[in-house]
Amino acid sequence: MHVIGAGGHSKVIVDILLESHIQINGVWDENPDLKVFMGYPVRGNFDAFKKVKTDKVIIAIGSNLIRKRISGEIPENTAVAIHPKSAISKYSSIGIGTVIMPNATINAGSIIGVYVIVNTNSSVDHDCNLGDFVHISPQAALGGNVTVGEGTHIGIGASVIQGIKIGKWATIGAGSVVIRDVPDYAVVVGNPGRIIKYNKLT
Structure with a gap:
């Protein structure tokens, strides 16, 4: 699973994934100085993520407007x-x-x-x-x-x-x-x- 976002809301989602025994392949965030988040590598920003071929992704961002914007640029069959x-x-x-x-x-x-x-x-x-x-x-x-x-x-x-x-x-x-x-x-x-x-x- 790929996780988009590395803020407070994302911490809870990472914890949910771990409790559900779902492997995390990487975290993606707009902060270029952030390299590791909760022990997982921050692999780049959202533009970099869009070059990855995967349908296993969750948007871990609390802002409803930002979630809506990002959702239009990721695979349609995203995870819960x-x-x-x-x-x-x-x-x-x-x-x-x-x-x-x-x-x-x-x-x-x-x-x-x-x-x-x-x-x-x-x-x-x-x-x-x-x-x-x-x-x-x-x-x-x-x-x-x-x-x-x-x-x-x-x-x-x-x-x-x-x-x-x-x-x-x-x-x-x-x-x-x-x-x-x-x-x-x-x-x-x-x-x-x-x-x-x-x-x-x-």
């Missing part, structure tokens, strides 16, 4: 990284490139898009639908039948009640409690959650 201590229903669906951290839970009927992050101790209840490039942060909890649009970030410890629809590229702040639908690009904070501004994608 699922920690063996996560709990995933066999009646759920997990898209390519997705990473699922330790103690995360995904319940029956949920559909997880491509290149999604379901982070440590987060909970995705039954029949949720997470769009591509979503990030569910540690300790966040989604009730049943929640829809989250492409690229949205649900912050640490946020709670979303059942049946809520959250638009694309929105941000739900840490600890927020979402009890109403959220439009595209909205930034929501507080309990109950309220919109304070809108994201501008560049």
Whole structure:
């Protein structure tokens, strides 16, 4: 497996791969001064990686926008990284490139898009639908039948009640409690959650 990215998020993914007994062939990062990462050689930047013929790659980058950009330049049939201590229903669906951290839970009927992050101790209840490039942060909890649009970030410890629809590229702040639908690009904070501004994608 090749790992793209050598930051904090990548440390967790490398650990998942090791716990899953998946061999790591090298790490790729834009920092030219970084030669070794967690005991594995940093073999070059992303442009150098694109010259390697392999379909065994995981994007280990936390930024949803950067993950989306890189995903268009790597093999389509990329890997998933699922920690063996996560709990995933066999009646759920997990898209390519997705990473699922330790103690995360995904319940029956949920559909997880491509290149999604379901982070440590987060909970995705039954029949949720997470769009591509979503990030569910540690300790966040989604009730049943929640829809989250492409690229949205649900912050640490946020709670979303059942049946809520959250638009694309929105941000739900840490600890927020979402009890109403959220439009595209909205930034929501507080309990109950309220919109304070809108994201501008560049």
